[in-house]
Amino acid sequence: MSHDASEFDLTKLPTRAPHSINKEKAARELERLRQELIELQDRLYAENRRSVLVVLQGMDASGKDGLIRRVFSGINPQGVRVHAFKEPTDEEIAHDFLWRVHLQTPRRGMIQVFNRSHYEDVLITRVAGIINTEEAKRRFTAINAFEKLLQQAGTTVLKFYLHVSEEEQRQRLEERVTDASKQWKYEAGDEQKALQWPQYRTVYEDVFQHCNPASCPWHIIPADQNWYKAYAVAQTLRDAMVKMDPQYPQHKADRPK
Numbered sequence: 001m002s003h004d005a006s007e008f009d010l011t012k013l014p015t016r017a018p019h020s021i022n023k024e025k026a027a028r029e030l031e032r033l034r035q036e037l038i039e040l041q042d043r044l045y046a047e048n049r050r051s052v053l054v055v056l057q058g059m060d061a062s063g064k065d066g067l068i069r070r071v072f073s074g075i076n077p078q079g080v081r082v083h084a085f086k087e088p089t090d091e092e093i094a095h096d097f098l099w100r101v102h103l104q105t106p107r108r109g110m111i112q113v114f115n116r117s118h119y120e121d122v123l124i125t126r127v128a129g130i131i132n133t134e135e136a137k138r139r140f141t142a143i144n145a146f147e148k149l150l151q152q153a154g155t156t157v158l159k160f161y162l163h164v165s166e167e168e169q170r171q172r173l174e175e176r177v178t179d180a181s182k183q184w185k186y187e188a189g190d191e192q193k194a195l196q197w198p199q200y201r202t203v204y205e206d207v208f209q210h211c212n213p214a215s216c217p218w219h220i221i222p223a224d225q226n227w228y229k230a231y232a233v234a235q236t237l238r239d240a241m242v243k244m245d246p247q248y249p250q251h252k253a254d255r256p257k
Contacts, residue, residue, distance in 0.1 A: 008205045013220055015165040017228035026231040030070070033234040038075055040238070043246040044109055045079040050154040050244060051106035054113045054237065057123075058162030059200055060193050061172035062223050064115050067162065070230035071237070072113070081106070084115040097121040097139065098146055105150060118143060119207060126203045127196055136203075140210040147216050156240055157216050160233055161204065162223035166197050 017026070044050065056064045072080055083104045092100040098118055106112030122139045125131045131139070147157050164172075173194055176182050193200075212218050219236055223229045 008208055010163060010201050010205060010220075013163060013222075015163050015168065015222050015224040017222060017225050021228065021231075023225075023227050026227050030227075030231045030234055033231070033238050034071070034074055036238050037071075037234065037241070040241040040244075040246065041075050041079050041111060043248055044111070044241065044244070045076070046109070046248050047246040048109040048249070050156070050246065051108055052111045052237075052241065052244075053106055053150060053155050053157045054111065054233075055117045055119070055157065055159040056113065056115055056162065057117060057119050057160070057204075058223060059164055059169055059197065061169045061176075062162035062164040063172075063226055063229060064162060066226055067230055067233060068113060068115065070226070071234045072111075075111075079109065080111045080113065082113040082115060085117055085120055098142060102146070106155060108154065118146070119211075122207060123200065123203050127199045136206070137210070140207075143211050144213060147211075148213075151215060156244060158237060158240055159216065159218045160236070161208075161218055161220045162229060163220050164223040166194075168224040169197065170194055 044052070056067065058064060068082055072082075085101075088100060101114075101118040104112065104114070122131075122136050122143070126133075126136055150157055173191070208218050208220075219233075221229055221232045
């Protein structure tokens with residue numbers, strides 16, 4: 001399903017589903033997984049002791065928005081929040097790079113989804129020449145400490161890289177120009193970002209090498225096919241929440257004195 005990010009060369013990792021899984025089977029499994037996630041989220045919210053952070057990263061047009069719709073459809077919106085990290089504001093720039101991120105971490109009982117994340121500050125900033133390698137390494141250390149802090153506070157952190165091929169990315173970016181239903185996604189500079197695929201691949205591989213502890217690994221998800229991507233992420237999230245095993249709290253009258 002997902003791939004160990006200790007294999008740092010993205011050019012050698014698949015961007016399409018394994019041959020053993022077909023679209024119809026994955027669709028049935030996804031529906032079953034969503035039903036399980038609905039119950040697990042309800043228990044997590046009622047328990048109100050721990051939380052889940054889902055980090056989504058990927059090249060432009062890797063399909064983060066569609067993935068969120070497919071995986072979290074039907075889950076009680078009272079217990080799930082999504083935050084998309086855009087270009088930082090003047091207020092956010094005036095603080096350390098993690099300040100704006102910590103403000104969006106999940107409270108107890110919640111599932112929080114980051115559509116892009118704190119990793120943007122060691123990805124696009126490097127490709128754009130805003131920070132150098134030495135500053136990136138300092139930020140890697142800060143990110144690892146930040147994620148460890150979240151885990152110590154009871155947050156399960158799941159990090160997903162949506163691995164789309166250059167060819168698929170190019171096709172999806174072209175659709176933003178030719179498909180009326182997708183033109184709203186178009187941004188100036190999309191073509192330039194597509195040309196920078198090799199540079200982004202290099203900085204992503206650096207992230208996988210330096211921010212991939214056993215307690216908080218990256219899951220590299222083949223993302224050329226939207227149906228498989230949603231299935232793989234939903235299964236990983238379900239497995240993590242089953243391991244957490246959140247429980248409904250006892251009725252006050254039933255609690256031991």
